[in-house]
Amino acid sequence: MNKITPQTLCRCGDPMYLHHYVDPSPCMKSDCSCTSFNPAASNFEDVVEFHRKFSVPIGEFPQLLTKEDYDFRLGFMYEELEEFEKAHESGDLAGAADALIDLVYVALGCAAWMGLPWQELWNDVQRANMSKVAQAVANDANARHKFDVRKPEGWVPPKGKEIILAALIRAGK
Numbered sequence: 001m002n003k004i005t006p007q008t009l010c011r012c013g014d015p016m017y018l019h020h021y022v023d024p025s026p027c028m029k030s031d032c033s034c035t036s037f038n039p040a041a042s043n044f045e046d047v048v049e050f051h052r053k054f055s056v057p058i059g060e061f062p063q064l065l066t067k068e069d070y071d072f073r074l075g076f077m078y079e080e081l082e083e084f085e086k087a088h089e090s091g092d093l094a095g096a097a098d099a100l101i102d103l104v105y106v107a108l109g110c111a112a113w114m115g116l117p118w119q120e121l122w123n124d125v126q127r128a129n130m131s132k133v134a135q136a137v138a139n140d141a142n143a144r145h146k147f148d149v150r151k152p153e154g155w156v157p158p159k160g161k162e163i164i165l166a167a168l169i170r171a172g173k
Helices: 015-021 043-053 067-089 093-113 118-130 160-170
Strands: none
Touching: 043 093, 067 093, 093 118, 118 160
């Protein structure tokens, strides 16, 4: 087993069970939620697992949410964004980190609920983003920040429509 470092954390949050990130054997703690720990799972897969555990809907094919579900998820995302803002403005790094993770968790949950082919969409957006170029801030009135990037000539945008259509066809819709 690898050496436990201060960075190793268990999903149950109990310091006694820090071993999970270096040894993925199940906790011996009866009420531990990390018994299904899977170090190879993606963040999206973790959220889908959460949805399954608590019977939160998982879309079988890409679709928009109902008005009621949309309002719920949107409010949830705003709540987490406000928590990030408050934590950051008060100098609470741990609170800001927690709020960001919660915001991503809720957004991924929304994507799962909508039945989006997340990894395909992510990969395509990543491809498009990585083909952008650095912005010359001093020479560009449209630059908003020194780390702004721009779309070069010939840039190919993400193909979200095509990816979603293919997922709908695969689902027989």
